[in-house]
Amino acid sequence: GAVVSQHPSRVICKSGTSVKIECRSLDFQATTMFWYRQFPKKSLMLMATSNEGSKATYEQGVEKDKFLINHASLTLSTLTVTSAHPEDSSFYICSANQVTYNEQFFGPGTRLTVL
């Protein structure tokens, strides 16, 4: 089946620094990827749709300058949390849309802790 990886799986950073999270589709090309945020014991909140070769589409209420998304190739999307603060601490999950199956495949998630 289609596999999506995320790196890193866990990251701890100091307040004010920026953190980059990578999402890769390992065995298929994905023109569309998605970034979700999950708070403890809560559902997934869609942050943005990442489109290869064009700007990301952000959901209402998500700061695009805070959460920078780049989808530079058909197998890689990155989420950069800029000037991170403790309230940005969360579990971030990406998914990639596999066109043939018309289905999203999810990465294992990245746990971000901002001190």
Place this chain on the structure above:
Amino acid sequence: GNSVTQMEGPVTLSEEAFLTINCTYTATGYPSLFWYVQYPGEGLQLLLKATKADDKGSNKGFEATYRKETTSFHLEKGSVQVSDSAVYFCALSDTSGTYKYIFGTGTRLKVLA
């Protein structure tokens, strides 16, 4: 707009009990429907899916049938195990061409030995 309503948890069952987790949806068009499972500290794993009315998805003893007449996709398992303890999410694929998924709030299942 499209939406998913999932029963509130947590659900606590004894091992070998019957499980039902209710999921209903509102959608225009014909979405695909999914159940995902999330174990502690991990990402989402697809449990099963159905792409059209009357389809039954099944995997690892879990089943769900796409019921268009009742707009439901309830998850069932005849005999749960302790290892089934996890959070279960119902989801549908957006029908407006965005490829987005809409998730329910999740139901936490705890199975006691």
